[in-house]
Amino acid sequence: MQILFLTGLAMIAFAANSLLSRLALVDGAISAEAFTLVRIVSGALTLSAILLLSQGAKGFYHQWRIGFYSGICLFLYALLFSLAYTELTTGFGALILFGSVQFSLLGMHLFQGHRFSSIEWLGILVSFSGFVWLVNPSSSTLVLWPILSMLLSGISWAGFTLLGKQSGAALPATTKGFIVAAVISISLIPWAFDTKSISSQGLIYAVISGVITSGLGYVLWYAVVPKISLLSASLSQLLVPAIAMIMGAFFLHESITTENLLSMGLILGGIALTLYQQHRQSSH
Template sequence: MTSLALIAFAGNSILCRLALGEQHADAAGFTLVRLVSATLVLSILLLMTKLFASKSSLTETKPIKAAEAKGSWLASLMLFLYAVTFSYAYLLLDTGTGALILFGAVQLTMITASYLSGKKLNLHEWLGVVVSFSGLTYLVIPSVATPNFLAFVLMLISGIAWGIYTLKGKNSVNPLSDTSYNFIRTFPLVVILALISFKQIEMDTLGLVYAVTSGAIASGLGYAIWYLAIKNISITQAGVLQLLVPILATLGGVTFASEQLTTRLIIASVLVLGGIVLVIAAGKLKSRTKPVTS
């Protein structure tokens, strides 16, 4: 599930680059279509799931209280904030600089949350985080430039918002339902954004296709899968694993867009993967050496 979610995130990155980077859509229009598409697809899936569950006599799932499986307003706000600030920041930042700011903010948010929850990182986990982030830095450093201040702030907010949204999924009892309601609750904010930016929206057919695909598949289904996956991994692991997204997006370019497989990409991939292995191994060692209390 974690692998599928990360692939969806990488797909999202590629779709955003195609739509916004190649000017097939503006930031507001892309965000609106993305959120509405995800909401529609998830709502249909949720309805089908409920209908199937009500008709199937073989269903053995535990009953879930409605209040426990409808996401939260905070998660919805963070979801909308992440999507809209990311789109606008993307127009003002090059890909490398944006990736560093975004994933740096995500890492900082996740590590801070882990610390505040009493789960301090040990030496091996810190080493894994540093090694992985150095791999990301090495990958994007050729394209890094001094960012526009507004764009920096927007991407920073986007990373923090996504980190908080991820954290809200740790205790999800029904990932599909929680994700669906999180998207549904963005509707008032979507309406406000549409009213504010209606006259400036520009989108061609390709931009529409990219936005719908990004919303319906990479965002809607991808985020539901992510909520399912993060229930079984630590906060630190959830943070560092996301550093794979730029690597996967770049590999996607090599595979599907005939981009060149470079030595830099190989070295960066090894560093990121090596750091992730350190973090995961450290987490397993923690669980094995945890004192047993009676």
């Protein structure tokens, strides 16, 4: 029961990242670039403090090579994520993000030599059809750039995830990724982007996203992951878009249409089918 509760808290934290971004960006309380900068830097400071308290200075000695590459992926994820949420609704953006992450991981699985069964291909086809329905390419009101931005954000997050799996310890590797991403943010964002549009409200949302729903959320998630199966971890993340959609409707009064619910069911159901089939095959 405790593991279930902690897993639920981690998924709520992930969904809250989408909500906080949308709350900060929908009314222009802060620019997407400034939100990214504050979120990453505050997350890096939080994780560094946790690592220092738990492992001392020795926790910072190793894994900087992985941290360098994961930091680049983290920076791209966070910046593209924020840019996309200037236009996308909370649940819509989360669905594209986590769908993109899962498709990227499945693509890497295929690239590494795994051959999908007919049931796995069926799940992928169902998910892809749901995604096409969701973005509705024939719609004249569709704005493509935020969708593309969120897709690329998901690919970057998948890269961050894959690099994290190569590390022996999740907390040190994640902390170093945040530190590198913070250095990149401080180096590039103030010079390349407009950071003048910063209100106290937007700043508070960014700090909460960095410290609580990103920093502490990731620590919580990595504490839970070793205690559950890979299938449970993957399926748990599929709950995030649904939670984000509910949060968006409650806090921002965003509408939930029948089309959105059906497309979400196809995307997440198809991915769940593929993951379950992979789990069955690995068990055998």
